[in-house]
Amino acid sequence: MDALDELERRIVAALQINPRASWRTVAAALGEHERSVARRGAELLDGGRVAAVGIRAREASLLVRARCVPGSAPVTAESLANRADSSFSYMVTGSTDVVAEILTTRGQLAHLLSVELATTPGVARAETLPVLKYFRTIRSWRVGALTPHESEAMGEGRRPEANDRPTDRPLSAQDQDIVGCLISNARMSFEEIARRSGVSETTARRRVDWLLANDVVQLRVLVEPAAVGLPLEALVWLRVAPDRLERIGQSLRRDPRVRYAAALAGSSQLVVDVTLATSEDLYRFVTESEWSSGVESFDISMVVRARKRGGRLNDPSVV
Template sequence: MDVLDALERRIAAALQLNPRASWRTVAQALDENERTIARHGTDLLASGRIAAVGIRSRSASLLVRARCAPGSAPVTAEALATRADSSFSYMVTGSTDVVAEILTTRDRLAHLVSIELATTPGIAHAETLPVLKYFRTIRSWRIGALTRHEVESLLGSRPVRDEGSLADLALSAQDQDIADCLVANARMSYEEIARRAGVSETTARRRVDWILRNDGVQLRLLVEPAAVGLPLEALVWLRIAPGKIDGIGESLRRDSRVRYAAALAGSSQIVVDVTLPTGEELYRFVTESEWASGVDSFDITMVVRARKRGGRLNAPSVT
């Protein structure tokens, strides 16, 4: 895993805040030479060490915890990763072999659970846990490489997004074409979006703004945690009394170590994806955090391979 240097981390951190920011905007915010920023940023994107992508918002989201037949975990992780509607697919330790998230619509849940997952290669048993609320998704995760002033320069007056809703925004055929462009490449130029969607550049600008403002597509900058000095990733499954869920969820939302946190319907009430430098830091996370005393019990599964993140397939060798 190639580790990003200091400038590369700052560029990645800037694009986390605003994936469509121009190189000029990034350079001005970071007080760097525009050509230097453009050269390094273009190389990061072209090499795949970072990726700016979008994910369509959906009205239903489901976590799948799969136990696999012996030796079948890579096959199952691959099958779930290559689904167009999955956002991530991880091989993990413990009694569960693979964890994946599927973004869908409510009218497809029955077929998804009873037929599609049941016939997924390698799965011996699957637990499905519908997401009730997001406290944080990876579009809000920050690698912490910028000063407060730099953050404010990049965010400007843009509102802070609420991670808590699940929605399926109705799009026209034209808007769907534009949304597909943003999903494939969040930094695609308005000129290219206009060409692909068969509209004027002015229309493309207006519709992109509308789609993003209404959360039809959620943009995010993807970077492997290990590339920014966080090689240990774990999913922490919390069991909590109902009255404590919201308070603990809000505490997790404020914790910079958390990449993803969601309230679930199932055997665990909250799942947390956390990335840290060492196992000692993970120990402190689950024992010393302000929310720890409110949890009845928890399980930890370590992520050993991320085949898909944020809707993008990683190379099979990426861990």
């Protein structure tokens, strides 16, 4: 994985805050020439090193921890990654071989658990852990390349804290088409969205604003952590007493090293996805963080292959 240079990291960091920002807005916030920002930004997006995508939030979500038949972990990870309702699919170390998140509806849970997961190729045993609350998702993670002033110029902190699992609501056929556009390319122009969904550009702009404001579709900019100097990724499974859950979760939410943190119903009460530079950094994360004294016990699963992130399939030749 080729590392991003300083300007590329700053462009990514700006787009993480506002995925649909114009290159002019990004350049002004960073104090760079618009032409340089537009050229470098387009190269990152067109080359697939960075992706701006959307994901449809659902009322129910759960993590799947799959123990696989020997030698079949890549097949299971691929099968879960290719589900339209999965947001990520990782091969990991430890007693679990594959971990994936599935976004669904309560009405689909029974069939998902009793039929779909049971017949997933390569799965010998699967533990399902429903998500009770998100403290952080990948769209809140930042590469940390901007000054506070630059972040503010891109709009950091202006929007109320996001609801990462809104109640599902029925959408018109046109809104569904617009959501599909944003899922495939969060930076798609209003003109193109209008053309694909069969509405006027004014209507497209108005409906996009409504869909984003109501968290029907959520935008994020994806970059592999290794490309920004964070090659070590781990899932940390925490077991904590109920009265400490909220305090620890809020502490994790504030920690810039955390990409994802959620409260679970199951054998672990919290899961944390963290990306770091070294194993020593991971050791310090689990032993020296402000929340560590409140944890009863923990397990660590190292992520060895990320086949899918943020609803987007990674190139299998480079993950």
